Amino acid sequence: MNKSAEILREYGPFSGVDQVGGVTYDGKHVWFAAGEKLIAFDPANGNTLRSIDVPAHAGTAFDGQHLFQLAEDRIQKIDPQTGRILAIIPAPGGSNSGLAWAEGSLWIGQYRDRKIHQLDPQTGAILRTIESNRFVTGVTWVDGELWHGTWESDEGSVRRIDPQTGEVLEQLDMPPGVGVSGLESDGGDQFFCGGGNSGKVRVVRRPRRAL
Numbered sequence: 001m002n003k004s005a006e007i008l009r010e011y012g013p014f015s016g017v018d019q020v021g022g023v024t025y026d027g028k029h030v031w032f033a034a035g036e037k038l039i040a041f042d043p044a045n046g047n048t049l050r051s052i053d054v055p056a057h058a059g060t061a062f063d064g065q066h067l068f069q070l071a072e073d074r075i076q077k078i079d080p081q082t083g084r085i086l087a088i089i090p091a092p093g094g095s096n097s098g099l100a101w102a103e104g105s106l107w108i109g110q111y112r113d114r115k116i117h118q119l120d121p122q123t124g125a126i127l128r129t130i131e132s133n134r135f136v137t138g139v140t141w142v143d144g145e146l147w148h149g150t151w152e153s154d155e156g157s158v159r160r161i162d163p164q165t166g167e168v169l170e171q172l173d174m175p176p177g178v179g180v181s182g183l184e185s186d187g188g189d190q191f192f193c194g195g196g197n198s199g200k201v202r203v204v205r206r207p208r209r210a211l
Helices: none
Strands: 002-005 005-009 023-025 030-033 038-041 046-052 061-064 067-071 075-077 085-090 096-101 105-110 113-119 126-131 139-142 143-150 155-161 169-175 183-185 190-194 202-205
Touching: 023 126, 023 190, 030 067, 030 190, 046 061, 067 096, 096 169, 143 183, 143 190
Parallel strands: 002 169, 023 061, 023 183, 061 096, 096 139, 139 183
Antiparallel strands: 005 202, 023 030, 030 038, 038 046, 061 067, 067 075, 075 085, 096 105, 105 113, 113 126, 139 143, 143 155, 155 169, 183 190, 190 202
16 A cells, blocks of 8 residues: 655754764654765754764664674674774675564665665564565554565665565655655654655654554
8 A cells, every 4th residue: 555655744854964874763852864874863952963984884773782784795783872892793795775674573674675684683683574566765663564665777665565475565656756765664653764865864653553
């Protein structure tokens, strides 16, 4: 079921930021990957709070205690308080993009491969694979629902898919020319969507399903 995405607000562009990649939320602050650093801002007002100097080229995730940041062929486990890299986890080969934490696992999107892999967070081993029929950017789980972002032919969307089959159950289409890079839920009715080279983070309403 396709419907237009309801964009509630936009943050940015942020000073000195040319690209927004992965996006995550630690319960208070939104973090996003900005190439060579992770940046945190306050979603109440959009003010930048701090940054961590680490390679930050794509997906970003938070497990309740640590940040995970994708950088090409590796995933960095980071202490958000000190900025120290605590561990390096190998990432699967291919066009890695989004990153999420759920159910004790890392979940990684692969853009051109149109796949989402569940990874062992200690070893990076692939535990299972979900196929998509569109390029996969950001990935997030909320209330047992698996959502991913797309950005293909200058068209962006946020889609809920069946985590077993990859079937598209719901699709929120962004306005023409607006893509989705990173994707993260706030745990409620909102998604934070990275805007790639727009340098922005947009908030999209998550539809509630009828019980």
